[in-house]
Structures are given as C-alpha cells and as structure tokens.
Amino acid sequence: MVKIGVLGLQGAVREHVHAIESLGEEAVVVKHKEQLDTIDGLILPGGESTTIRRLIDQYDFYDALVQFGKAGNPIFGTCAGLILLANEIIGQDNAHLGLIDIKAVRNGFGRQRDSFEATLQITGIAEDFEAVFIRAPYIEEVGPNVEVLATYDGRIVAAQEGNIMCSAFHPELTDDNRLTNHFIEMVKKSKLVAQ
Numbered sequence: 001m002v003k004i005g006v007l008g009l010q011g012a013v014r015e016h017v018h019a020i021e022s023l024g025e026e027a028v029v030v031k032h033k034e035q036l037d038t039i040d041g042l043i044l045p046g047g048e049s050t051t052i053r054r055l056i057d058q059y060d061f062y063d064a065l066v067q068f069g070k071a072g073n074p075i076f077g078t079c080a081g082l083i084l085l086a087n088e089i090i091g092q093d094n095a096h097l098g099l100i101d102i103k104a105v106r107n108g109f110g111r112q113r114d115s116f117e118a119t120l121q122i123t124g125i126a127e128d129f130e131a132v133f134i135r136a137p138y139i140e141e142v143g144p145n146v147e148v149l150a151t152y153d154g155r156i157v158a159a160q161e162g163n164i165m166c167s168a169f170h171p172e173l174t175d176d177n178r179l180t181n182h183f184i185e186m187v188k189k190s191k192l193v194a195q
Contacts, residue, residue, distance in 0.1 A: 002187045005030040005039035007065075009055040011047020011080060015172035019180045033064035041074040041187035044081030046134065046170050049106065052080055053096050062097075069099040074163045074190050076183040082166035083137055090140060100164040101143025108138035108155065108168070120169075122150045122158060126178045131157070131169035138168050163190060 001024070006016045008029035020027035020043075028039055036042070042065075044052075056062050069075050069085075077085040084096045086104035109116070115134040122129050131152070139156035142148060150158035150167070157168040158179075165186065171179040 001026055002040040002184060002191060003028055003038065004184065004187060005035060005042045007042060007044050007052075007061075007081075009047075009059065009061075010052050011045035012078075012170060012172055013045055015170075016043050016045050016078075016180075019172045019177050020184070023177055023181055023184055025184055031059075033059070033061050036064050036068050039073075040191050041076070041183065042068060043183070044075065044077040044084050045172070046079030046081060049080040049083035049096070052084060056084075056096075066097055066099065069097065069164060072163050072190060072194075074165070074183065074186045075099065076180075076186075077164075077166040078170055078172065079134065079136060079168060082139070082168055085164055085166050086139075100159065100161045100166060101146050102139045102156075102159055102161075102166070103141040104137050105140050106137050107135050109133055109136045118152050120150045120152060120157065122179060123147070125149065125182045126176070129171075129178065130174050130176055131167075131171070132173045133157075133169050136168045139166075 003026045008031045017027040085100045087098040088103040090105045120129045146161040
C-alpha cells in the first residue's frame with residue numbers, strides 16, 4: 001500500500017481522497033509541509049490556481065513542494081494543479097512551482113459556463129475516458145522530454161514528464177479511476193526504485 005497526499009489548501013480535495021481510497025490505497029489530506037515527509041506521492045487538486053498559490057506562500061509550502069518534486073517524488077496536478085506545475089504560463093510573468101516543462105494557458109476553454117465533458121483517448125491508459133473540463137486550462141507547448149498523454153480539439157490536455165503528471169480535466173469527478181490508478185502505479189514504481 002502507498003500513501004498518497006492530496007494538497008488540502010483549496011479545491012476538489014475530498015473527491016481525490018475518495019478516488020484514492022476506492023483503489024485500495026491510503027489517502028492523506030496535506031495541510032502542513034511536514035506531512036510531505038510521510039507520503040509517497042502528491043496530488044495538487046483543481047480549484048483556483050491564484051488562491052492555491054497564495055495559500056502555498058501563506059503556509060510556507062513553496063520550497064517544500066519544489067523539493068518534493070525535484071527529489072523524484074510523483075506529483076499529479078489536475079486543472080489548477082496543472083497551472084501550478086507548469087514552468088511557463090501564457091500572459092503571466094512568473095510561473096509557480098515550475099516542475100514540468102510545459103507552457104500552459106489559463107482558462108483555455110473559457111469560463112465556468114463553458115464547462116463541458118468529452119471522451120478522450122489517453123495514451124497507454126484509456127481509449128474512452130470521460131473527462132470533465134471546468135474552466136479548464138490547456139497546454140500550448142511541451143518540452144522535448146514531456147510525453148503528451150491526451151489531446152482535445154487539437155489542444156494538449158494531459159502530459160507527463162518523469163515523476164510529474166498533469167491533466168487539464170478533473171478525473172476525480174467521475175467513477176473512472178484509470179488515470180488516478182496510473183498515478184498510483186507511478187508512485188509504486190518510484191517507491192520500489194527508492195528502496
């Protein structure tokens with residue numbers, strides 16, 4: 001069993017906890033940076049990226065999160081989590097954690113009323129994944145070591161670089177846990193390598 005943390009500052013925390021537990025793993029809501037030492041992988045949930053960043057700074061999480069990712073621990077960012085992980089955000093001077101070599105576009109598919117669902121093919125994970133997009137970003141460009149996992153309407157909506165994975169959509173809002181399960185497998189492999 002692996003222990004997966006969900007950053008519990010703002011956003012769809014409970015839904016991610018439920019998805020992890022339904023796959024038979026232990027979920028922990030992370031509200032203090034010291035908890036990062038006790039988990040094997042971390043999910044950055046959807047929510048409002050600017051608000052989450054403000055809370056990351058307020059609770060002194062920034063350096064600890066960057067170190068967690070740079071140490072090779074798996075991190076999965078969904079929606080706002082994708083924005084937090086990107087090393088470049090279009091129209092914004094500074095990125096946040098800068099842990100994955102992607103250029104992200106905030107609210108790329110429009111505002112809240114433009115939310116939608118779409119069936120995606122996710123490379124190596126699912127042929128028919130029902131994805132929920134809410135005020136979703138997208139990825140405009142990826143670096144040479146980034147694997148594109150899914151696209152929608154010609155735009156990149158899921159990617160992975162080593163131990164870092166991100167999606168523009170919310171896998172925790174449906175009963176299809178294949179993407180979360182893929183992340184758990186990443187965590188298990190990472191734990192084996194570390195032993």
